[in-house]
Amino acid sequence: MTASLLRSIQAWLRRHPLRAALAALLTLALLLDQCFPPPIPRDEPGLVVVAEDGSPLRSWPSADGVWRYPVTPEQVSPLYLQALLNYEDRWFYRHPGVNPVALLRAAVQWVRHGHIVSGGSTLTMQVARLIDPPGRSIPGKLRQILRALQLEARLSKQEILTLYLNHAPMGGIVEGVEMASRMYLGKPSAHLTHAEAALLVVLPQAPSRLRPDRAASRAQLARDKVLLRMAELEIWDPVTVTDARLERVGANPLRPQWLAPLAAERLRQQGRKQRNTGKLAVLRSTLNPEMQSTLERMLLDRIEQLPPKVSMAAIVMESDSLAIRAYAGSADFSDGKRFNHVDMVRGVRSPGSTLKPFLYALALDEGLIHSESLLADAPQSFAGYEPGNFQANFSGPVSVSEALQRSLNVPAVDLLDRLGPQRFASQLRSGGLRLRLPAGGDPNLSIILGGAGSTLEDLVGAYRALATKGLAGVPRLSPEAPRSENRIMSEGAAFIVRDILESGGHPDRPFVEDGGRRIAWKTGTSFGFRDAWALGVSGHYTIGVWIGRPDGTPNPGFFGANVAAPLLHDIVSALPAGTPPPRAKPANVGTAQICWPLGTAVDATPAELCPHKRTAWTLNGAIPPTLPDRASERSLRETIWLDPASGLRSTPFCTRAAIQREIAHWPTYLEPWISADELARLNPAWLPDCPHNEANTGSLKLQGIARDAQIRPSPGKNVAQIDLRAAGGTGTLYWLLDGKLLRAAAADQGQRIELRENGEHNVTVMDAQGHYASARFMVKGF
Incomplete structure (x- = not known):
């Protein structure tokens, strides 16, 4: 059976020698293609962190040290694609990677003039040269052609075009139309003008000599050649080309344009795993x-x-x-x-x-x-x-x-x-x-x-x-x-x-x-x-x-x-204007009239115990009373007895016909800030000779000044000086002048006050238990 099959093959080869030769060549080509595949670059663009609208914030170079921002043809301006395909390779979508007519024309011109007049390379051949530089020789050109054929056999036209868009040399370590547009023009390649599109098309022909940041005049001349070619081909109308030529070429020195660099770095740290998997390294913020x-x-x-x-x-x-x-x-x-x-x-x-x-x-x-x-x-x-x-x-x-x-x-x-x-x-x-x-x-x-x-x-x-x-x-x-x-x-x-x-x-x-x-x-x-x-x-x-x-x-x-x-207020002023989000008061938030010092509701508090009224926000209908007094175990609301004849505070043991009455206390720590008249009205003084527990004010005495004293500066001096001491009290004493803390000192230390202007003042000494003594005085004579 095997011998019979071999004889049949040999007979076929004798009858069809050309087909046999072609089959052998194809087999050899496929074998060579598999043994020597084109080095199609992996998509290693470096890392790019972009804003919510896709605009780059910060980028990092790829492993080969090149600044590259990946794009697809759909993301690039149609003007750029028009100029690229019509100026570089009008038959891109029709040829198999090599344009024989263009190659023959270029060869004839080279022989006739002794130098290259027009190139015969297709875009596919340029991509082949980018991924596998062949050298400037005839064998090198043949190798470039073979690589182009390999690319066409393996990739679609869109994939080949994408490789060019992302790897075309644009000067220095910049590759690809998108990064060049960002670096030289400060804009994405999706928004190029006619003049800008023409500039980026011609730049890869001589990226070192035509860099717009170093050779603006040469770059402008080269750009104008593209514009004129587009007019000749009637791709762009003459008026548009004339206007485009008026645009001057220029660019700032190459440097990365960064926004939110630390935020981008943070996302880069978080996205390292994604980068290592070989996925497209674009991180969106x-x-x-x-x-x-x-x-x-x-x-x-x-x-x-x-x-x-x-x-x-x-x-x-x-x-x-x-x-x-x-x-x-x-x-x-x-x-x-x-x-x-x-x-x-x-x-x-x-x-x-x-x-x-x-x-x-x-x-x-x-x-x-x-x-x-x-x-x-x-x-x-x-x-x-x-x-x-x-x-x-x-x-x-x-x-x-x-x-x-x-x-x-x-x-x-x-x-x-x-x-x-x-x-x-x-x-x-x-x-x-x-x-x-x-x-x-x-x-x-x-x-x-x-x-x-x-x-x-x-x-x-x-x-x-x-x-x-x-x-x-x-x-x-x-x-x-x-x-x-x-x-x-x-x-x-x-x-x-x-x-x-x-x-x-x-x-x-x-x-x-x-x-x-x-x-x-x-x-x-x-x-x-x-x-x-x-x-x-x-x-x-x-x-x-x-x-x-x-x-x-x-x-x-x-x-x-x-x-x-x-800074916070300036930021708020710069925020985008817009309709504020709707706000409604929750159902469990109410208002209530409350009393000080008790903190209770006005409608539940006798008028004489409510010297100060306030309107409060309440939650869940709760109107909690004032917090318990830290310095005293007494309740802020207390029942007392009054002597009917004098109106002074008494007890049933001191006055048989004593009148019962409710009073409101201010928390002990607050009494130094309450006027003497109000304290007396809320909490009457005791009837003389009626035994009672000493009030908080009784355990601390202020020495060195009398109530309602008038203080004058010393003769020949521009300062009124008062030396004070406190008797009684425990632990640290706090000295205050008009509510402002002068210092905290040990109980055996005094306090000197120096004043240089006329006016009324109040001095208070207080200990940690809430005991206090105070005196109001007047400075005169300045």
């Missing part, structure tokens, strides 16, 4: 290029106003989608002295007072306070922890709204002590805001003033709750990132806290949507002026700003209100 450019320009405009080595970071997040639209991790990526490569969006720093809104929200949800609950901004000691205010003074009685809006420290610590720092930290953690504590450390009262670490990114995600009914979220830098939300406060608490931060928390002046740029914002300053913060929500966005030195060095005089807040 959520960033908006216009908003990003505006943010970076704002930071650069402030550089000269900052001390050396101070940096800035800011992010703008779309509240609803959690998409980060602008991201600046450092002030100036080109300034190494300002720690340009340190991404402070993710840097863990002390958040200062920025956590206070979440504390008040938790207290609202727990029914502990309403928006006008009475708090004590006065010197206090919490098991040895003695916080002060940023301005080193105290305001006495303040509401929750005032304490939050003015970022007062003592009321916040007082509230945290009642709720528990461990519970507060757990609430933040469940809402997605994790506090970083020292190794082995537990949350304590200092966390509300910045005694734990956080990041700008985490804080922005948490503040987003004020705009989204109490839901915090994880900011998304990539559209593929999962959407993660956690409840950090109730919808009602979010509404009340936002209203306080936005408009002061006045239910009697309800929010009216007027289309303006309204912002609910909060600042923070860490200990030692190391970090200045400002965070807020406005319209559709949540914004965060950090300013400081990444190495943690203090910057005296730099605090949130004077450096971070102005």
Whole structure:
């Protein structure tokens, strides 16, 4: 059977020698093609991070060190494709990789003139030369032709064109039309003009000699040849070509144009696995290029106003989608002295007072306070922890709204002590805001003033709750990132806290949507002026700003209100205008008239116990009374007896016909700020010789000045000097002048006061138990 088959084949070969030869050649060609395949480059474009609209933000070179941005023919301007195919290879879609007519014409011209007059290479042959440089010789040309035939056999015309678009030499280490368009023209290749398209078509013919950044005049002459050729072929009309020739060629020196470099670097780190798999290395971000450019320009405009080595970071997040639209991790990526490569969006720093809104929200949800609950901004000691205010003074009685809006420290610590720092930290953690504590450390009262670490990114995600009914979220830098939300406060608490931060928390002046740029914002300053913060929500966005030195060095005089807040407001002003999202008061948020000092509802409080009325936001109908007095076990609402003849306070043992009456106390720590007349009206003095427990004021005496004294400067001096001492009291004494803390000192130390202007003043000394003594005096004689 085998012998018979061989004889049949031999007979066929004798009858068809030409076919046999052709079959042998084809077999040899296929064998050689398989043994020596064309080195088609793997798609290794380097890495490109793009904005939400696809425009590049930052790119990294490929493994061979070339700047290349991959595109397909569909992504390139039709003008460029028209010029390329008609100028370089009109028969591209018809020939098999080689144009015999063009090759013959080029050969004849070469023989006749002794040099190359016109090239005979097709686009396919140019691609073959790019992927496998053959050398300038006849064998090299033959090799190029063979490679072109191989490419045509293996790839489609679109694939061959794509290889050219991405690998054509454009000068230096730039390859491909897209990267050349970005680097030389500052625009994507999808938006080329006629003149720009012609320039990029001719550039690969002599990329070193025709670079527009080095040889603009030569590049312009070469470009005009393309334009004239397009007119000759009647592809472009003469008027269009004439106008195009008027455009001057020029380009800035080659350098990468970067936006959001640290955000791009972050995505690059996250996308390394994708790059290693050989997939197209284009990473898409959520960033908006216009908003990003505006943010970076704002930071650069402030550089000269900052001390050396101070940096800035800011992010703008779309509240609803959690998409980060602008991201600046450092002030100036080109300034190494300002720690340009340190991404402070993710840097863990002390958040200062920025956590206070979440504390008040938790207290609202727990029914502990309403928006006008009475708090004590006065010197206090919490098991040895003695916080002060940023301005080193105290305001006495303040509401929750005032304490939050003015970022007062003592009321916040007082509230945290009642709720528990461990519970507060757990609430933040469940809402997605994790506090970083020292190794082995537990949350304590200092966390509300910045005694734990956080990041700008985490804080922005948490503040987003004020705009989204109490839901915090994880900011998304990539559209593929999962959407993660956690409840950090109730919808009602979010509404009340936002209203306080936005408009002061006045239910009697309800929010009216007027289309303006309204912002609910909060600042923070860490200990030692190391970090200045400002965070807020406005319209559709949540914004965060950090300013400081990444190495943690203090910057005296730099605090949130004077450096971070102005930048925050400028960013908000630059955000895209649009209709603010609808806001409605939740059903469980109401208003109520309440009384100070008791904190109870006006309609449930006798008029004589309600000297001050306020309108408060309430949550779930709760109207909690004023928090218990820390310095006394007495109730703020007390039943007493009065002597009917004198109206003074008595007891049934002192006065048989004593009249029973209810009175309201101010919390002990607040009494120094309450007028003597009001204290006497609310709490009458005792009947002489009637035994009673000594009041808090009785255990501390102020020596060195009498009530209503008149003080004059010493003869010949321009200063009035008063030397004071305190008798009684325990532990640390706090000396205050007109509510401003002068100092905290031991009980056996005195206090000197020096004044240089006329006026009325009040001096107070207070101990940690709430005992106090005060005196009002007048300075005259200046």
